[in-house]
Amino acid sequence: MIETTIEETNAIVESSRRAFMQWSAVPADTRASCIEAIADALDAYADTLAEVADTETHLGRPRLVGEIARTTFQLRSFATEARHPTLTAPVDNEAVDGAPPEGRPSLHKVFVPLGPVAVFGAGNFPFAFADVGGDTASALGAGCTVVIKQHPGYPRTSTEVLRIARAALEAEGMTPDVLTTVMGVDAGRALVAHPDIQAVGFTGSLEAGRSLWDIAVSRPRPIPFFGELGSANPVFITEAAVTARGETIAEDAAASIALGRGQFCTKPSLLIVPRDDEFIDLLARHLAATGEGPLLSTRSTVRFADTKAIVTTGQGVSEVLRSRIDTATGAVSAGLLQVAADDFLADHQTITTECFGPLAVVITYTTTDQLAEIAQVLEGGLVLTIHAEHPADRDTVLGLYELGKRLFGRVVTNGWPTGVAVAPAQHHGGPYPASTLAGFTSVGLQAVMRFVRPVTFQGITGSSWEELI
Amino acid sequence: MIETTIEETNAIVESSRRAFMQWSAVPADTRASCIEAIADALDAYADTLAEVADTETHLGRPRLVGEIARTTFQLRSFATEARHPTLTAPVDNEAVDGAPPEGRPSLHKVFVPLGPVAVFGAGNFPFAFADVGGDTASALGAGCTVVIKQHPGYPRTSTEVLRIARAALEAEGMTPDVLTTVMGVDAGRALVAHPDIQAVGFTGSLEAGRSLWDIAVSRPRPIPFFGELGSANPVFITEAAVTARGETIAEDAAASIALGRGQFCTKPSLLIVPRDDEFIDLLARHLAATGEGPLLSTRSTVRFADTKAIVTTGQGVSEVLRSRIDTATGAVSAGLLQVAADDFLADHQTITTECFGPLAVVITYTTTDQLAEIAQVLEGGLVLTIHAEHPADRDTVLGLYELGKRLFGRVVTNGWPTGVAVAPAQHHGGPYPASTLAGFTSVGLQAVMRFVRPVTFQGITGSSWEELI
Numbered sequence: 001m002i003e004t005t006i007e008e009t010n011a012i013v014e015s016s017r018r019a020f021m022q023w024s025a026v027p028a029d030t031r032a033s034c035i036e037a038i039a040d041a042l043d044a045y046a047d048t049l050a051e052v053a054d055t056e057t058h059l060g061r062p063r064l065v066g067e068i069a070r071t072t073f074q075l076r077s078f079a080t081e082a083r084h085p086t087l088t089a090p091v092d093n094e095a096v097d098g099a100p101p102e103g104r105p106s107l108h109k110v111f112v113p114l115g116p117v118a119v120f121g122a123g124n125f126p127f128a129f130a131d132v133g134g135d136t137a138s139a140l141g142a143g144c145t146v147v148i149k150q151h152p153g154y155p156r157t158s159t160e161v162l163r164i165a166r167a168a169l170e171a172e173g174m175t176p177d178v179l180t181t182v183m184g185v186d187a188g189r190a191l192v193a194h195p196d197i198q199a200v201g202f203t204g205s206l207e208a209g210r211s212l213w214d215i216a217v218s219r220p221r222p223i224p225f226f227g228e229l230g231s232a233n234p235v236f237i238t239e240a241a242v243t244a245r246g247e248t249i250a251e252d253a254a255a256s257i258a259l260g261r262g263q264f265c266t267k268p269s270l271l272i273v274p275r276d277d278e279f280i281d282l283l284a285r286h287l288a289a290t291g292e293g294p295l296l297s298t299r300s301t302v303r304f305a306d307t308k309a310i311v312t313t314g315q316g317v318s319e320v321l322r323s324r325i326d327t328a329t330g331a332v333s334a335g336l337l338q339v340a341a342d343d344f345l346a347d348h349q350t351i352t353t354e355c356f357g358p359l360a361v362v363i364t365y366t367t368t369d370q371l372a373e374i375a376q377v378l379e380g381g382l383v384l385t386i387h388a389e390h391p392a393d394r395d396t397v398l399g400l401y402e403l404g405k406r407l408f409g410r411v412v413t414n415g416w417p418t419g420v421a422v423a424p425a426q427h428h429g430g431p432y433p434a435s436t437l438a439g440f441t442s443v444g445l446q447a448v449m450r451f452v453r454p455v456t457f458q459g460i461t462g463s464s465w466e467e468l469i
Numbered sequence: 470m471i472e473t474t475i476e477e478t479n480a481i482v483e484s485s486r487r488a489f490m491q492w493s494a495v496p497a498d499t500r501a502s503c504i505e506a507i508a509d510a511l512d513a514y515a516d517t518l519a520e521v522a523d524t525e526t527h528l529g530r531p532r533l534v535g536e537i538a539r540t541t542f543q544l545r546s547f548a549t550e551a552r553h554p555t556l557t558a559p560v561d562n563e564a565v566d567g568a569p570p571e572g573r574p575s576l577h578k579v580f581v582p583l584g585p586v587a588v589f590g591a592g593n594f595p596f597a598f599a600d601v602g603g604d605t606a607s608a609l610g611a612g613c614t615v616v617i618k619q620h621p622g623y624p625r626t627s628t629e630v631l632r633i634a635r636a637a638l639e640a641e642g643m644t645p646d647v648l649t650t651v652m653g654v655d656a657g658r659a660l661v662a663h664p665d666i667q668a669v670g671f672t673g674s675l676e677a678g679r680s681l682w683d684i685a686v687s688r689p690r691p692i693p694f695f696g697e698l699g700s701a702n703p704v705f706i707t708e709a710a711v712t713a714r715g716e717t718i719a720e721d722a723a724a725s726i727a728l729g730r731g732q733f734c735t736k737p738s739l740l741i742v743p744r745d746d747e748f749i750d751l752l753a754r755h756l757a758a759t760g761e762g763p764l765l766s767t768r769s770t771v772r773f774a775d776t777k778a779i780v781t782t783g784q785g786v787s788e789v790l791r792s793r794i795d796t797a798t799g800a801v802s803a804g805l806l807q808v809a810a811d812d813f814l815a816d817h818q819t820i821t822t823e824c825f826g827p828l829a830v831v832i833t834y835t836t837t838d839q840l841a842e843i844a845q846v847l848e849g850g851l852v853l854t855i856h857a858e859h860p861a862d863r864d865t866v867l868g869l870y871e872l873g874k875r876l877f878g879r880v881v882t883n884g885w886p887t888g889v890a891v892a893p894a895q896h897h898g899g900p901y902p903a904s905t906l907a908g909f910t911s912v913g914l915q916a917v918m919r920f921v922r923p924v925t926f927q928g929i930t931g932s933s934w935e936e937l938i
Contacts, residue, residue, distance in 0.1 A: 066569070073570035093894040100535070101542035104890035112874040217686035221849070221901040224908070380690070390933040398937050405581040405924050415928040421573035425562040427925040432690040438922050439693070446923075453907050454915075455874050456896040459884045464859040468867050 001152050003184030012147060012180045013194045016116040019177035020145040024113050026174070028143075032083035034172045035140050038132060039072035039079070041168040042161065049160060053126045056154040058294040058330070059260060064127070071127040074134050074422055078141030081448055085111075086424075088142070088452055092461065106461035110469060111452040113143030115198035118191045120212070121151035121158065122203035123296055124263040124356075130154075131161045132179070134422075134442055135201030135226075140178070142451035147197065148181045149188040153296055192216050192225070199451060202227040203265070203442065206354070206433050213436050226450045227436035228429060231382040232352040233417050234270040236371065236400055240389035241414075246279045249387055253360075254286030256416040258334045261295055262358030266383050266417040270352065272374055275340075275364040283362070284321040284336050292324060292333035295357055301330040304357035308335065311361060314351035316343025323359060334358035341370040348377045368396060375403045380431025380438070383417040384408040407431055409438065470621050472653030481616060481649045482663045485585035488646035489614045493582050495643070497612075501552035503641045504609050507601060508541035508548070510637040511630065518629060522595045525623040527763040527799070528729060533596070540596040543603050543891055547610030550917055554580075555893075557611070557921055561930065575930035579938060580921040582612030584667035587660045589681070590620035590627065591672035592765055593732040593825075599623075600630045601648070603891075603911055604670030604695075609647070611920035616666065617650045618657040622765055661685050661694070668920060671696040672734070672911065675823070675902050682905050695919045696905035697898060700851040701821040702886050703739040705840065705869055709858035710883075715748045718856055722829075723755030725885040727803045730764055731827030735852050735886040739821065741843055744809075744833040752831070753790040753805050761793060761802035764826055770799040773826035777804065780830060783820035785812025792828060803827035810839040817846045837865060844872045849900025849907070852886040853877040876900055878907065 004012070023031065042049065050064035057064075081087065088111040095106040117139050121130035128134060136146045150158045158181070166176035182191055192200055192215045200216055200223065202209050209229040216225035237249060256268050273279060295301045305325045311317065316339050323335025335358065344351055344363045351361055365371055384404045388397045397413070404411035409430030410420075420428050426444030429435035435442075440450050460466050473481070492500065511518065519533035526533075550556065557580040564575040586608050590599035597603060605615045619627045627650070635645035651660060661669055661684045669685055669692065671678050678698040685694035706718060725737050742748060764770045774794045780786065785808050792804025804827065813820055813832045820830060834840055853873045857866050866882070873880035878899030879889075889897050895913030898904035904911075909919050929935050 070570045091894040093890075093892045100888060101539045101891050104892055105884060107890060107892055107894035109894040109896055110874075115875075213686075213691070217682075217691070222682070222686070222905065224906060394937070397934060401926075401937050404926075405579075406584075408924065409922075410925045410927060412927045413929045413932070413934050415574060419569060421562075421576060421927075422570050423562045423573055423576055425560040425576035425578040425925060427578055427923040429923075431922070436691065437693060439918070441923065449908070453878075453900070454896040454898075454910065455877065456879045456894060457870075457873075458879060458881045458890075460882045463882070465866060465882050468863070468870055 001155055001183055004182040004187035006186065006190050009182050009187045009190045010194070012182055013116060013191065013196050015177040016145045016147050016180050017196045019175045020116050022175055023145050023178050024143045028082045031143060032079040034169055034174050035075050035079040035082065035137065037168040037172050038165045039075040041164045042068060042132070043072050045164055049157065052160055053154055053157040056157055057126050057296050063260060067125060067127045070422065071133055074128070075132065075137045077422065077445060078137045078448060081445055082141045087445060087449060094461065105459045108457045108461050109454050110457065112455050114451055114453055115144060116147060116196055117144045117199040117201065117451060118147050118149060118197050120149045120188060120202040120204060123151050123153045124260070126154040126157045127161070129203045131158050132165050134447055138447035139201065139451045142448050144451045145178045147191055148179065149191060150181050150183045188212070189215060193219060195221065197223065199223050200225045201442065201450065204229070206230055209436065224450065225436055226440055226442065228265065228442050229433045229436065230265050230354050231430065231434040232269050232354060232379065233266055233381055233383050233385065234272055234378060235268045235385040235387065237271065237273045237387040238389065238393045238396055239274040240392040241387040242274055242276055242279050244389050246282065250279060250282040251286050252416055253283055254290060256418045257287060257360045258290035258358045259418045261293060261332065262334065263296060263356055264418050266420060268360060268385060268417055269355070270361050270363060272363045272365060272371065275366050280320060280338060280362055287321055287334040287336050290334050290358065292331050294330040295332055298327060298330040300356065301325060301327050301332060304332060304355060307353055307355040308359055310353045311337060311351055311355055314339060315347035316340055317351060320362065332357055337361045339363055341365040341374060345373055345377060352379065371396065372399060375399070378407060380407050380434050382408065382428065382430045382434045383410040383412060385412040385415070385417050387414055409434060470624055470652055473651040473656035475655065475659050478651050478656045478659045479663070481651055482585060482660065482665050484646040485614045485616050485649050486665045488644045489585050491644055492614050492647045493612045497551045500612060501548040503638055503643050504544050504548035504551065504606070506637040506641050507634045508544040510633045511537060511601070512541050514633055518626065521629055522623055522626040525626055526595050526765050532729060536594060536596045539891065540602055543597070544601065544606045546891065546914060547606045547917060550914055551610045556914060556918060563930065574928045577926045577930050577938070578923050579926065581924050583920055583922055584613060585616060585665055586613045586668040586670065586920060587616050587618060587666050589618045589657060589669070589671040589673060592620050592622045593729070595623040595626045596630070598672045600627050601634050603916055607916035608670065608920045611917050613920045614647045616660055617648065618660060619650050619652045657681070658684060662688060664690065666692065668692050669694045670911065670919065673698070675699055678905065693919065694905050695909055695911065697734065697911050698902045698905065699734050699823050700899065700903040701738050701823060701848065702735055702850055702852050702854065703741055703847060704737045704854040704856065706740065706742045706856040707858065707862045707865055708743040709861040710856040711743055711745055711748050713858050716751065719748060719751040720755050721885055722752055723759060725887045726756060726829045727759035727827045728887045730762060730801065731803070732765060732825055733887050735889060737829060737854060737886055738824070739830050739832060741832045741834060741840065744835050749789060749807060749831055756790055756803040756805050759803050759827065761800050763799040764801055767796060767799040769825065770794060770796050770801060773801060773824060776822055776824040777828055779822045780806060780820055780824055783808060784816035785809055786820060789831065801826055806830045808832055810834040810843060814842055814846060821848065840865065841868060844868070847876060849876050849903050851877065851897065851899045851903045852879040852881060854881045854886050856883055878903060
């Protein structure tokens with residue numbers, strides 16, 4: 001990887017600033033067409049791109065082809081929003097005669113793009129949360145230009161995606177500098193500190209995200225840093241649910257934990273289940289059947305081994321299914337740990353350490369009081385999952401919905417947290433450390449709101465000045 | 470003033486946290502009734518409150534009675550939003566069969582209150598931006614409880630308002646601890662750092678605001694800090710406008726500069742006008758006719774004198790109308806400074822120093838190129854004002870609208886910036902330093918969005934679980 005120097009980074013931001021003058025000034029329809037052209041071009045190259053990405057990330061071609069479809073779906077959603085604004089449509093209030101507070105001049109509120117923004121690609125989604133993923137798509141739709149900090153895990157994929165996207169922009173008569181890139185940690189930090197960068201979209205680790213957040217908020221002029229920094233995602237399973245459909249739950253839980261080799265920020269990592277050896281054994285057997293394969297990189301495998309080792313040192317933690325880890329080839333198989341509720345409560349910080357890969361911790365409870373106590377010690381997270389039976393578990397679920405409203409961004413009932421639908425009612429984010437600004441989502445149409453700012457024009461509705469906005 | 474100790478502050482936050490359990494759980498209709506009861510009680514005591522506030526702030530009873538009307542109007546607006554949500558209404562997406570990205574489970578997004586929040590009252594609005602002003606009203610409407618950092622400038626008013634508001638809550642059967650208070654700088658800082666405080670609303674100086682921002686964003690779990698930190702508000706006046714209606718513009722400009730003795734964050738502070746001695750003389754004469762009177766406090770008067778002295782040291786700044794300042798009685802009269810565009814460009818940082826009181830700087834230009842150069846050196850601000858004639862000034866106005874979209878939160882055409890209407894299309898905020906989070910407004914219905922967070926419930930629409938949300 002050739003790292004971008006600070007001088008080069010400054011020049012790249014300057015080219016993004018110049019491109020912003022053009023990009024933010026063209027009609028929304030032109031912007032929409034450009035974004036759609038990027039989507040079309042990626043779709044046309046989907047097979048090649050998936051092949052390249054598979055060699056770099058080992059995520060498998062079917063998943064990668066699917067991820068490209070998600071990526072272009074997102075691009076088209078934000079293009080449509082740009083062309084026919086719903087969330088970013090102007091808001092009008094007519095003038096009202098009389099003294100304030102009832103009386104008022106006419107007000108016409110529009111949403112303007114923030115300027116050039118920085119986007120940090122995530123390691124686990126080489127397309128959908130990467131170069132032209134959700135952050136970039138929503139920023140482009142808003143009218144911002146984007147300087148992308150390329151992820152070091154898939155440089156060839158990233159470079160190829162950017163080449164295709166920039167060519168698509170050029171073919172539409174637009175400057176390709178609407179999308180520019182830097183590489184390297186220092187360039188990324190310089191980007192966040194650069195006075196012309198007006199916002200940051202980031203998906204990645206708590207450690208890296210927090211260090212960039214600190215830069216963004218300490219600038220002479222602070223900027224919003226929309227970071228999604230990972231999460232421990234609990235699944236509460238009631239006794240009635242295990243009795244009614246334990247077999248299915250165990251099978252589906254194993255599939256969700258092992259999906260993409262557990263490399264999702266929404267992976268169910270804590271399974272709070274009744275003390276039921278048969279169910280746990282079932283879960284372990286289903287997990288064992290998910291096989292083995294490489295993580296994103298050997299670095300990921302080392303990190304998986306290290307963080308798994310930390311969790312395993314937690315008070316009373318035992319290994320139900322031992323994860324095979326080959327740091328030479330990078331291959332791993334799924335693992336399952338177990339701990340009793342009281343031990344978990346005594347050492348929850350160790351046991352909730354995020355472990356990126358196919359590992360989950362089963363926390364066994366014997367009383368519903370323990371459920372409430374576990375709820376008390378959890379941190380903010382992306383998604384809370386519940387498996388319960390109606391009406392037997394009504395009170396438990398009510399309590400868990402309250403927990404969801406207090407600490408999570410999404411609550412899944414009798415389903416699984418992996419797979420985040422791209423839709424207007426989606427919310428992907430949650431109280432810190434899940435998100436740095438928990439009011440905003442990084443998935444779904446609402447993501448565009450991160451990259452716009454309202455400006456109200458007073459006293460021009462119906463006047464000759466209106467056409468100039 | 471008796472300062473709240475850190476121990477007392479902790480106990481007050483704990484009482485706010487307990488009150489939040491009740492306040493956030495009652496039906497929205499009950500919350501709305503409580504907020505309306507606070508508004509009714511304040512209206513009933515308006516005359517007494519205005520009298521007390523006048524002795525503490527010297528703002529005059531008519532203005533203070535008007536400000537109470539604005540305050541109760543705001544409270545009722547947020548009560549209505551709580552009862553019949555528009556911005557915070559749930560968002561539903563039905564399940565769609567098929568594979569992602571088109572296929573998806575049902576999604577039901579709701580908005581939940583953040584928790585106990587802190588609100589810092591502003592010195593210049595003892596009601597509308599104070600204890601139960603816009604920040605508190607929007608937070609209460611969202612379902613948050615509020616710990617208020619009382620402003621030291623009007624302790625009796627503040628204490629009386631809180632007594633009335635808490636009694637109104639109690640009369641509705643609600644715990645009065647929905648609204649609690651602390652006093653003193655250290656208590657305020659402790660409040661922002663307290664782990665149970667989930668957001669901060671602040672209106673005040675850049676210096677105080679930035680120091681609290683630094684605390685909020687450096688916490689182990691950072692929280693959103695919605696600060697409105699003041700602004701230099703430019704007014705661009707074209708030659709055609711002066712020719713067409715110079716007399717009216719001069720008279721209205723003087724009224725806007727001297728309104729509330731210039732103690733508004735939206736006061737027009739920089740008047741960019743053609744080099745026209747007659748117009749400037751007219752403006753000075755109208756300003757002189759606004760008389761003299763006390764600022765909020767003798768401390769305000771000293772600060773006015775100090776900051777005015779700084780602006781006056783700017784390159785080429787001359788005094789057209791000398792402001793009389795009596796630091797003993799606190800009385801001041803309006804002042805007008807003048808500087809040529811080239812001098813301003815050479816020393817704009819000194820000359821744009823915010824001076825809270827009846828002072829404005831006239832910047833004279835001779836070419837339209839100078840207008841563009843002045844636009845280049847301005848900082849982010851709350852409001853940009855333009856006086857221009859159609860169609861003669863079309864190009865100039867187009868350029869100024871671009872400037873508005875880049876750097877300001879509101880753009881007023883052929884009107885004046887003081888007086889911020891309370892309406893859904895309002896935006897009161899702007900790029901830093903005007904606001905710390907420029908996407909949010911502190912005036913108008915949208916202000917409620919600062920104090921809620923989305924949570925999406927997946928897979929329950931149409932199920933038996935739906936009623937539990």
